[in-house]
Amino acid sequence: MATVLPPPSKRQKRDDAARARDPVEQPTIPEGLQRIQFRDADTGAAQGPVVSVSLADLRSQNLSLLLNSLLGKTDPADRLPYRFYNPLGDGEFNQEQIIKAYVDGTTTTELQLNIPCRAEAVFKVKAVTRCSASVSGHGESILSAQFSPATSSRLATGSGDKTARIWDCDTGTPLHTLKGHTGWVLAVAWSPDDGVLATGSMDNTVRLWDPEKGTPLGGALKGHTKWITSICWEPYHLREPGRPRLASASKDYTVRIWDAVSGHTDMALTGHKGSVTTVKWGGAGNIYTASQDRTVKIWTSATGTLLHTLTAHAHWVNHLALSTDHVLRTAYHDHQGRKAVPDTVDAKRKKAKERYDAALAPAGGVERLVSASDDCTMYLWEPSNSNKPLQRMVGHQKQVNHVTFSPDGATIASAGFDNHVKLWNAKDGKFISTLRGHVGPVYQCAFSPDSRLLVSASKDTTLKAWDVRTGKLAENLPGHQDEVFAVDWAPDGQRVGSGGQDKAVRIWRN
Amino acid sequence: MPQNEYMERFTKQHGKRLDHEERVRKRAARETHHASKQAQNLTGLRAKLHQQKRHKEKIQMRKQIKQQEEKNVKGAEDSGPSSTPLPSYLLDRGKETNAKALSSAIKNKRAEKAAKFSVPLPKVRGISEEEMFKVVKTGKKTAKKSWKRMITKPTFVGPDFTRRPVKYERFIRPMGLRYKKANVTHPELGVTVQLPIISVKKNPQSPMYTQLGVLTKGTIVEVNVSELGMVTAGGKVVWGRWAQVTNNCENDGCVNAVLLV
Numbered sequence: 115m116a117t118v119l120p121p122p123s124k125r126q127k128r129d130d131a132a133r134a135r136d137p138v139e140q141p142t143i144p145e146g147l148q149r150i151q152f153r154d155a156d157t158g159a160a161q162g163p164v165v166s167v168s169l170a171d172l173r174s175q176n177l178s179l180l181l182n183s184l185l186g187k188t189d190p191a192d193r194l195p196y197r198f199y200n201p202l203g204d205g206e207f208n209q210e211q212i213i214k215a216y217v218d219g220t221t222t223t224e225l226q227l228n229i230p231c232r233a234e235a236v237f238k239v240k241a242v243t244r245c246s247a248s249v250s251g252h253g254e255s256i257l258s259a260q261f262s263p264a265t266s267s268r269l270a271t272g273s274g275d276k277t278a279r280i281w282d283c284d285t286g287t288p289l290h291t292l293k294g295h296t297g298w299v300l301a302v303a304w305s306p307d308d309g310v311l312a313t314g315s316m317d318n319t320v321r322l323w324d325p326e327k328g329t330p331l332g333g334a335l336k337g338h339t340k341w342i343t344s345i346c347w348e349p350y351h352l353r354e355p356g357r358p359r360l361a362s363a364s365k366d367y368t369v370r371i372w373d374a375v376s377g378h379t380d381m382a383l384t385g386h387k388g389s390v391t392t393v394k395w396g397g398a399g400n401i402y403t404a405s406q407d408r409t410v411k412i413w414t415s416a417t418g419t420l421l422h423t424l425t426a427h428a429h430w431v432n433h434l435a436l437s438t439d440h441v442l443r444t445a446y447h448d449h450q451g452r453k454a455v456p457d458t459v460d461a462k463r464k465k466a467k468e469r470y471d472a473a474l475a476p477a478g479g480v481e482r483l484v485s486a487s488d489d490c491t492m493y494l495w496e497p498s499n500s501n502k503p504l505q506r507m508v509g510h511q512k513q514v515n516h517v518t519f520s521p522d523g524a525t526i527a528s529a530g531f532d533n534h535v536k537l538w539n540a541k542d543g544k545f546i547s548t549l550r551g552h553v554g555p556v557y558q559c560a561f562s563p564d565s566r567l568l569v570s571a572s573k574d575t576t577l578k579a580w581d582v583r584t585g586k587l588a589e590n591l592p593g594h595q596d597e598v599f600a601v602d603w604a605p606d607g608q609r610v611g612s613g614g615q616d617k618a619v620r621i622w623r624n
Numbered sequence: 625m626p627q628n629e630y631m632e633r634f635t636k637q638h639g640k641r642l643d644h645e646e647r648v649r650k651r652a653a654r655e656t657h658h659a660s661k662q663a664q665n666l667t668g669l670r671a672k673l674h675q676q677k678r679h680k681e682k683i684q685m686r687k688q689i690k691q692q693e694e695k696n697v698k699g700a701e702d703s704g705p706s707s708t709p710l711p712s713y714l715l716d717r718g719k720e721t722n723a724k725a726l727s728s729a730i731k732n733k734r735a736e737k738a739a740k741f742s743v744p745l746p747k748v749r750g751i752s753e754e755e756m757f758k759v760v761k762t763g764k765k766t767a768k769k770s771w772k773r774m775i776t777k778p779t780f781v782g783p784d785f786t787r788r789p790v791k792y793e794r795f796i797r798p799m800g801l802r803y804k805k806a807n808v809t810h811p812e813l814g815v816t817v818q819l820p821i822i823s824v825k826k827n828p829q830s831p832m833y834t835q836l837g838v839l840t841k842g843t844i845v846e847v848n849v850s851e852l853g854m855v856t857a858g859g860k861v862v863w864g865r866w867a868q869v870t871n872n873c874e875n876d877g878c879v880n881a882v883l884l885v
Contacts, residue, residue, distance in 0.1 A: 255709040257709055257711040274708070365715075391712075391713070553855060599714075615708075
């Protein structure tokens with residue numbers, strides 16, 4: 115016997131009748147024109163003339179098209195993608211809010227709305243979705259990984275088996291094994307011109323290698339008395355022609371500047387009272403060092419004198435990031451690959467300088483610095499203007515291990531031992547969102563070169579790719595057998611490389 | 625037995641003797657001499673009791689000394705690097721990472737095919753049906769045919785178990801011999817944690833015992849390891865893990881097991 119529904123109650127009948135009687139009014143967009151002015155989100159400069167747009171047409175896609183044509187980029191190939199922000203408050207551009215403000219009278223057609231906009235990267239990186247290669251070769255855990263600045267087909271890794279290896283990511287095969295160190299290889303760094311690979315090791319030495327041939331360039335650079343924690347190359351546009359230099363930070367409280375050609379110590383920067391955890395070489399000729407003595411120190415690279423000491427942290431400073439890290443690392447290599455590389459050294463320097471200057475624009479022409487610490491906070495600094503922090507960034511529940519600026523300089527991502535990655539606004543250091551999903555401490559994170567995606571590596575054996583704009587998980591990338599120590603996103607956006615305790619290098623593609 | 629805290633009350637009111645500290649120190653200093661004298665001179669039962677007391681004290685002392693030494697060793701290890709390779713950002717972080725030392729060694733071992741099915745107790749003593757079951761002969765009809773059995777070994781029954789009606793219940797699992805928790809040892813870490821049993825996976829004696837949830841030495845049980853915080857390759861938290869029972873639970877009154885990793 116079929117179940118018979120009970121007859122509708124009196125109220126249900128009344129409601130039904132009422133619904134049938136008066137038709138529902140669709141929310142309509144009122145007729146009206148809105149005067150808008152596009153402004154650069156960073157500088158506030160006007161972009162194009164003031165225009166009137168009907169309220170119904172105020173959508174991000176339309177605005178992007180409009181702004182492109184206002185700026186004279188009528189050819190579809192020249193168009194730039196733009197991101198628009200809410201003119202009436204914080205957050206993304208929102209048509210409904212503008213209509214609401216129009217209806218309740220806060221804005222009128224006479225008033226002009228200043229819509230902040232920001233050009234995004236012209237190329238789009240797709241989220242990595244699959245493991246294209248899992249290459250074994252190392253005999254011990256992989257401790258560091260970095261892609262070549264020129265191409266995503268070369269990846270260098272340093273391992274606990276006392277070797278560094280260069281991998282051919284196109285075929286997923288090992289290319290060179292760089293033997294020579296007598297301790298774990300803790301740091302690898304490609305020079306910005308892709309010509310030299312530097313590795314720092316537990317055996318207190320730095321070694322230089324030719325990444326094409328896989329042969330050592332000279333002997334070990336000796337001088338440190340404890341292991342090397344971090345290596346950074348001199349920015350390409352600052353280097354004297356034919357005399358590239360690199361800085362290495364060590365556990366022995368010093369930073370040494372080496373001449374990569376002669377192999378001699380140029381300078382030794384002494385002054386820290388604890389292990390130096392990170393060294394960064396800024397594009398304006400300053401060297402930034404973070405140390406476990408709770409300070410960040412700034413030195414001039416020309417003479418090696420101490421400029422400032424930034425003291426605000428209450429515990430070890432674990433990591434530093436510069437707003438220009440990405441361009442300093444890639445110098446004259448842009449998203450177009452090898453075909454856009456200039457021929458002469460002068461042209462290369464010029465292009466590197468141009469890219470560096472362009473990267474400074476969002477921060478108002480100066481380098482920003484962010485430091486992550488064991489006291490669970492981060493500080494945003496503008497060292498050229500003041501030795502007081504711009505903003506203290508609190509929110510992590512445990513130590514912050516890694517911090518990085520997005521290549522466009524608009525976002526900061528921080529990875530902490532509290533299993534979370536947090537996103538911050540690089541302009542004022544305000545909190546944006548928390549990326550939850552890892553179930554173990556997050557060791558490192560890396561932005562995609564178009565700044566739209568972020569990949570994070572964790573102790574829970576996974577990588578996770580995140581959508582930066584929405585703060586949602588874009589892709590979960592399981593596959594590692596054990597914790598993942600190092601992750602890097604290639605500067606051309608094609609691949610992500612990762613390595614960890616399971617000894618296999620994994621290359622991820624879309 | 626003192627009925628009140630009258631000694632404390634007295635010291636509160638009148639204070640201590642002026643030479644109190646000195647006397648306490650001297651008494652403590654005499655303690656060793658006194659103990660040594662007793663150890664040499666006592667005879668008979670008193671000597672026996674003294675030895676026992678002393679033995680227990682010595683155990684405590686040794687434990688303390690060991691703890692102290694471990695503390696010192698740890699301090700020394702903090703400055704030196706660990707034996708497993710670690711990235712520079714984890715090098716100075718002491719031993720908190722070492723809780724994970726388990727996985728790599730174990731995973732290497734598991735990669736070898738033969739080790740995949742090896743368990744800590746490869747062989748078990750056979751248990752006959754006579755030993756396992758007691759024939760229940762109560763009641764007129766039951767006694768006549770004697771088809772009812774009582775299990776004489778510890779068992780695990782699920783949380784939602786209800787006994788069947790008497791008429792149909794062939795196997796009785798006595799309430800007093802049911803266990804919900806096992807003391808599980810992690811072989812690599814050397815820690816023992818009491819964990820809830822989820823199910824009995826395999827009793828090597830017979831599949832029927834597996835079904836009945838009998839816990840004998842060598843039985844594989846699934847335990848809830850969520851509080852240990854282990855993670856799978858896919859990044860999910862491991863919930864259930866297998867463990868092998870290592871003791872004769874029926875003799876000991878507890879279930880000890882070792883985690884299969």
